[in-house]
Amino acid sequence: MYSDAHLVVMRTARPGGIMIAGEIDISNTAAVAASLRDEFDGGTDPHLDLSRVSFVDVSGIRALVGLALQMAPNQRLLVHGLAAELETVLKVTGWADLPGLELCSCAGEA
Amino acid sequence: MTDPSPSAVNRFRHEALFYSGSAEFVNGTVPFVREGVASGEPVLVVESPEKIKTLRAALERDADQVFFADMSEVGANPARIIPAWCDFVNRHWVPGKSLRGIGEPIWSSRGADELVECQRHESLLNVAFGRGRPWSLLCPYDTATLRPEVIDEARRSHEFIVEGGSARRSENFRGIDASAAAFSAPLASAPPPLDEVTFEKGDLRRVRELVRKRAVAAGLDESRAYTLAVATNEVATNSILHGGGSGTLRIWQDVDRVICEVRDRGVFDLPLVDREAPGPDPSSPRGLWLANQLCDLVQIRTFHEATVVRLHMRLDPRANLSLVTDVESTEATMILPP
Known part of the structure; x- marks a missing residue:
């Protein structure tokens, strides 16, 4: 779906969703956000596997939050495998409690 | 009056x-x-x-x-x-x-x-x-x-x-x-840095790796070294987006801490931006707020045509117990009986 020197975005079959591997910062946030937007177009709760993401900056988290804010009222973005330090970032930036975003603690098995 | x-x-x-x-x-x-x-x-x-x-x-x-x-x-x-x-x-x-x-x-x-x-x-x-x-x-x-x-x-x-x-x-x-008004109190004189690099868009990965490597070598544990890299990345991102497109990173070690300094040509004119809790609005700024929540001390200065931000991380992790400060731990320590 998208790749650069430090990042790959790909579809996963079970469960249906997207896996990202690599590092997200301002050099590729816009591209990542665009590829995610195209993919999640309503329907079931989308899964996003970040267990192979070694870094997300605030711009990347902002993109995920933007995606979560676009979810339908009964839909949630299920995020798997976010590193503990990055979960802290999500909390202290005030974004941990969005209704459209759920952090799953299933060791990134998406 | x-x-x-x-x-x-x-x-x-x-x-x-x-x-x-x-x-x-x-x-x-x-x-x-x-x-x-x-x-x-x-x-x-x-x-x-x-x-x-x-x-x-x-x-x-x-x-x-x-x-x-x-x-x-x-x-x-x-x-x-x-x-x-x-x-x-x-x-x-x-x-x-x-x-x-x-x-x-x-x-x-x-x-x-x-x-x-x-x-x-x-x-x-x-x-x-x-x-x-x-x-x-x-x-x-x-x-x-x-x-x-x-x-x-x-x-x-x-x-x-x-x-x-x-x-x-x-x-x-x-x-x-x-x-x-802009704060320009002098900063402590720094020893010769372990590293001094200039960076621009596309160099952030190198910046993060350098900070992590140096911080671990100085004695920070992996998690805190990573956290310092997260904070430095945000400050350097500000340099790229708002501070003239590039900046200079210097890293050094003091007795009890590692210090990362980011210097750019930006103008810092929002005195409370690093201590106003960001709301859910995705567009509100968060980088310096985040740095203050993650680091033990953040020093922001505006000098003639330059903004300098120093991020301090202590080697002793006990000094950073209140990492996720805000609501949760403040509430836990604020006890008001019914």
Whole structure:
């Protein structure tokens, strides 16, 4: 779906969703956000596997939050495998409690 | 403009209490707390555990009506104190009622860098609250142990002072506008850095790797080294997006800490941006707020045509216990019986 020197975005079959591997910062946030937007177009709760993401900056988290804010009222973005330090970032930036975003603690098995 | 009494508060009242010894501390603070309790005002005391113990004993049953929080936790990084007061005021303010706080951010064993940031914090309190809701904040200063120049600065950062038992306006108060002016206090001289690199868009990955590697080599554990890289990345991102497109990163080690310095050609003109809790609006700025929540100390300076940000991370992780400060841990330490 998208790749650069430090990042790959790909579809996963079970469960249906997207896996990202690599590092997200301002050099590729816009591209990542665009590829995610195209993919999640309503329907079931989308899964996003970040267990192979070694870094997300605030711009990347902002993109995920933007995606979560676009979810339908009964839909949630299920995020798997976010590193503990990055979960802290999500909390202290005030974004941990969005209704459209759920952090799953299933060791990134998406 | 002549009323020196804290009981007639119709706007923010920022007052320094100069005391020497425990008896003067108690005499200067207990009536202030009792008056608040008697008028049904919410009262929060942010002090050292020892002083909280002293106050609880002196207040007797009135202590049950007071919130207490540990300044060594809340104010480990002094830039986290204003958010704590904001939280207190926003939670407990009701129309027509005032609130009271006691906060002692400066003590004699504060390091030199921390002291300057605490003094900046005292000034910024005027900016954060000076034109907002009415409440009264009393800031004790221990004249027996603090240097005279620290007391002098308190006269400039507080509109009122209590000295020898009587309250009056401080003739030296710098005012709200000057409190908000760009901060250019000199930074401590730095040793030759372990690394000095310039960066621009596309170099952030290299910046993060360098910070992590150096921080681990200096003795930070992996998690805190990673966290320092996260914070440095955000500050460097600001340089790229808002600071002229590039910047210079320098890393060095001090006795008890690793310091990352980012220098760029940006203009830093939002004095509270690093201590205003971001709301859910995705577009609001978060980088410097995040740095303050993650690092033990953040120093921001505006010099002639340059902005400098220094991020400090202590080698001793116990100094960063209040990492996820805000709501959760502040609540845990603020106990108000029903």
